[in-house]
Amino acid sequence: MPLTLTSRPAAYLGRWGEDTETARAGRLWGGGVGHRAVSSPYAQLVQPTSDNTASLITAFPVELAGDAEAVLAIMPASRLRPAAPFSVVVQGRRVCIPGRLYNEEPQADAVATLSRRRQQLLHCLYSRHSDGWVRQRHLSEIVDSEDPWVIPFVVQLVGEYVVEILVDICEGLRDLGTQGTRAHLAYGQFLVDNPAFFARTQRRVVSYWSCYYRSAYASFSGYLGCTLLDLLRSAASDRTGRPWPSLAPAVGTRVDGHC
Incomplete structure (x- = not known):
């Protein structure tokens, strides 16, 4: 079956917009026939709050704090806190990125007032949105960037469930597999610095x-x-000079997936 932007399995239709409702209601969601229903990883972690933006500054290295504050200033408020933050190292500095973001998107005229760098940070944050369509739209604005603070946002999406987003990442990172390119070097270094996250x-x-x-x-x-x-793994292996461990199942191995 070819991978296209319309090739999502029928059992999966409608799932993109469910994260917000799942988080609010704490209900179960699952795959199609034969798939075990599983609880959303964010459902137990979302909490209402009157100030949900301050922690988002730490999603970027400290030297970008002023730019991040300018981005947060135009983001509509949300009654829900960002959920399930994860921590990674970017150029030797630890950042804390939201697993899911629930703010509505800002108006286009407000975004237009931001500098190019600040727009990039905004797209990074909204690539963590609870709505998959929003994630994909903002990913398209950053996927070809080799800036080190962008890379964890892209790698996190590699480990998520929307296959159309995987298509976009593969198309946006055409140089990832080519030794010596900026993407190959930058992604390789990030993965070497964050082995547990990559695992x-x-x-x-x-x-x-x-x-x-x-x-x-x-x-x-x-x-x-x-x-x-x-x-x-190729990028990480070339950075270290040794094969990077693969956690892919061997041919014929039974895999019982739990999402």
Whole structure:
């Protein structure tokens, strides 16, 4: 089955916009027939708050704090806090990125007042939005950037469940597999600096394939998430000079995915 922007399995239609409702109601969501219903990883972590933006400054290195504050100033308020933050190292500095963001998008005229760098930070933040369509739209604005603070936002999306977003990442990172390119070097360094994060990303790719996409791609090697992991491992391997561990299932191995 070819990977296109319309190739999402039928059992998966409608899932993109469910994160917000899942978080609010704490209900279960699952795959199609034969898939075990699973609880949203964010449902237990979302809390109402009157000030949900201050923590988002830490999603970027400290030297970008002023730019991040300008971005937060135009973002509409949300009654829900950002959920499930994850921590990674960017150029030797630890940042804390939201797993999900619930703010509505700012008006286009407000975004237009931001500098190019500040617009980039805004797109990074909204690539963590609870709505998959919003995530994809903002990813398209940053996926070809080699700026080190952008990379964790892209890698996090590799480990998520929307296959159309994987298509966009693969198309946007055409140089990722080419030694010596800026993308190859930048992604390789980020992965070397964050081995636990990359290991979790690998496990999540396998899990979502097993949970939602095995009917479309019987072999993990035929799934685009596997292709992206191969490219990322290649970049990390070239950075370290040794093979990077693969957590992909061996051919014939039974995999019971839990998303």
